[in-house]
Amino acid sequence: MSTAKQKLYIFDTTLRDGEQSPGCSMNLKEKLLVAEQLELLNVDIIEAGFAASSPGDFESVREVARRTKKAAVATLCRCLAKDIDVGWQAVREAKRPCLHLFLATSPLHMQYKLKMSPEAVYEQAVAMVTHARKLCPEVEFSCEDASRSEPDFLHRVVEGVIRAGAKVVNLPDTVGYAMPEQYAAMIRSVLARVPNAGEAILSVHCHNDLGLAVANSLAAVQAGARQVECALNGIGERAGNAALEEIVMALRTRPDCFAVATEVDATRLYNASRCVISATGSRIQANKAIVGENAFAHEAGIHQHGVMAHAGTYEIMTPESIGVPRNRMVLGKHSGRHAFESRLQDLGFHCEAARIQELFAEFKVLADRKKTVSDADIEALARGSAGRDEEHVKLERFVVQSGNDIPATCTIALQKEGQTARHSATGDGPIDAAFKAIEGILGFTLALEAFTLSSVTGGEDAQGEASVKVRRGERIYNGHGLSTDVVEASIKAYLSAVNALLSDEKK
Ligand code: KIV
Ligand code: ZN
Numbered sequence: 206m207s208t209a210k211q212k213l214y215i216f217d218t219t220l221r222d223g224e225q226s227p228g229c230s231m232n233l234k235e236k237l238l239v240a241e242q243l244e245l246l247n248v249d250i251i252e253a254g255f256a257a258s259s260p261g262d263f264e265s266v267r268e269v270a271r272r273t274k275k276a277a278v279a280t281l282c283r284c285l286a287k288d289i290d291v292g293w294q295a296v297r298e299a300k301r302p303c304l305h306l307f308l309a310t311s312p313l314h315m316q317y318k319l320k321m322s323p324e325a326v327y328e329q330a331v332a333m334v335t336h337a338r339k340l341c342p343e344v345e346f347s348c349e350d351a352s353r354s355e356p357d358f359l360h361r362v363v364e365g366v367i368r369a370g371a372k373v374v375n376l377p378d379t380v381g382y383a384m385p386e387q388y389a390a391m392i393r394s395v396l397a398r399v400p401n402a403g404e405a406i407l408s409v410h411c412h413n414d415l416g417l418a419v420a421n422s423l424a425a426v427q428a429g430a431r432q433v434e435c436a437l438n439g440i441g442e443r444a445g446n447a448a449l450e451e452i453v454m455a456l457r458t459r460p461d462c463f464a465v466a467t468e469v470d471a472t473r474l475y476n477a478s479r480c481v482i483s484a485t486g487s488r489i490q491a492n493k494a495i496v497g498e499n500a501f502a503h504e505a506g507i508h509q510h511g512v513m514a515h516a517g518t519y520e521i522m523t524p525e526s527i528g529v530p531r532n533r534m535v536l537g538k539h540s541g542r543h544a545f546e547s548r549l550q551d552l553g554f555h556c557e558a559a560r561i562q563e564l565f566a567e568f569k570v571l572a573d574r575k576k577t578v579s580d581a582d583i584e585a586l587a588r589g590s591a592g593r594d595e596e597h598v599k600l601e602r603f604v605v606q607s608g609n610d611i612p613a614t615c616t617i618a619l620q621k622e623g624q625t626a627r628h629s630a631t632g633d634g635p636i637d638a639a640f641k642a643i644e645g646i647l648g649f650t651l652a653l654e655a656f657t658l659s660s661v662t663g664g665e666d667a668q669g670e671a672s673v674k675v676r677r678g679e680r681i682y683n684g685h686g687l688s689t690d691v692v693e694a695s696i697k698a699y700l701s702a703v704n705a706l707l708s709d710e711k712k
Pocket of ligand 1: 222281307347349350375377378379380410412
């Protein structure tokens, strides 16, 4: 960071706002892997969840708080003493605990959702910030739906909560309704008209309903906001939150436009983004800014020619600046453990010896099936095995039979409790048949909430990467599987979700 610039704080909400969006739920292990990436990125605050919302959320906030070494760890709390007390129990072991309180301040929310008068909202906000400050030195207060709040009332609440001890005041565009200039004007008016505004950090939190979350956040930064709340890959409620990688790279690529800079290590962005994809099973579009598959691909001949003559013609950032792995010597079945280990490290995976050994064994199996193993393949292996649960059930073998005029059948043999268990089932295609055969062995059914299959690289021998999300009762489990055979990748993904479920039930 340039010394002339003030710091812009990055408050990451991938594990809270991001995780609460449909299709992005994560289990504890997955959340810990994402938190590890957030630490490597060097974000300032990790919002680890909403501790009072469920025992599972409480446990994950507490675990992230215990393990995080540098960043502050925040939990969201409604403006209620019981939420704040539970939230404090979850974050108190963090090096820098933070309680993040919110209460809506817009007429619409106060009248219809909260059914509270503005006076009651003001009193509650001040009283709960006072309560939270007795427990925790770092308290943030969010005026939910700030962008649709009456300016005079908003100013009064901001002044009141700062006086009560809030260190950060967040002014969210909760429904993604603001236009950049309007949102910037709101920040400017708070700074100009709230007498004690200088005693707190002003934060922004924008949703992407009109595709303006990043534009609004950046306009607010230019107007004087000193913290941005954002999420990796832009995940979050509805259309999502401002994408962390886009905020960070806009500030880095256009330093001429900003008086502030972040301390995020941009070279970790690519890995962190991939980690969120595999933890949530939620993919990103190919043309997604910064981390999409095509973000640095030049297809048109005229562009390719320009880039070869001078990269700056069509490239405003380099792939290396966000940590996209460079094309290096490909590894194959004759590559040794040493070369494999050093490639893993180059790709940002610093694993313990036992895990390297496991990954190396998987790499050898893959190298036998595939002519060349690319960086993308190795990354997929490392991501896939990270956070893996104990294998209560394990694939031994399977046979599928399918065609266009016969029902698909799968016979599967699993290792379960030290024994081989077999089952056959028919289904709507070989993958459905395989999932039904697994359920036949388990003796219970699961609701398949999401299933995706994609190829890790191009080419005929490409690996297929399958992700599933299954539900049993209230609980959701994600699973991922890799193989050059798509049915096998799908079976492995299903079994990894089943193993997460069985580990959970064992607990
Ligand atoms: O969008 C929003 O207003 C929020 C608050 C709880 C910060 O997520
Ligand atoms: Zn939000």
